[in-house]
């Protein structure tokens with residue numbers, strides 16, 4: 001058995017119940033030679049197709065659930081099984097007597113090679129920079145959004161709210177983008 005140089009990485013990336021759990025149980029940790037977390041994730045999930053960009057590339061969507069592989073990696077979902085429920089959800093949260101649009105999304109703590117980027121808009125044309133998360137570099141408050149809550153460890157649930165109260169603008173929109181790095 002060929003030992004990995006970076007076995008810790010699998011422990012850090014794997015989430016309980018996530019797509020990597022079965023691979024760990026099957027001792028596929030021998031494959032952990034990828035240079036980055038995303039590379040290791042790609043190999044574990046796609047094995048023989050891991051260098052076939054039409055299947056395992058960041059923008060590919062082999063399970064046709066409208067989540068790109070990069071998004072599946074970012075949200076700890078299975079890139080080969082369609083996800084039925086929305087991974088990112090919207091809600092209203094109350095602060096200081098006002099209501100704000102909020103977004104909840106999953107964040108993989110160990111996915112330090114990507115950036116989760118919240119953006120806010122009043123018209124779907126101009127998008128303004130909100131909270132960003134990239135490894136330990138976290139910007140949890142900007143002029144446009146504020147982190148409202150954060151729960152969980154390893155796989156976190158992040159709630160970011162708009163800074164403009166819903167009553168102060170006819171329309172408000174939030175979106176999340178994930179990019180590499």
Ligand SMILES: [Ca+2]
Nearest residue numbers: 061063065067
């Ligand atoms: Ca997909």
Ligand SMILES: [Ca+2]
Nearest residue numbers: 078079081083
């Ligand atoms: Ca999926």
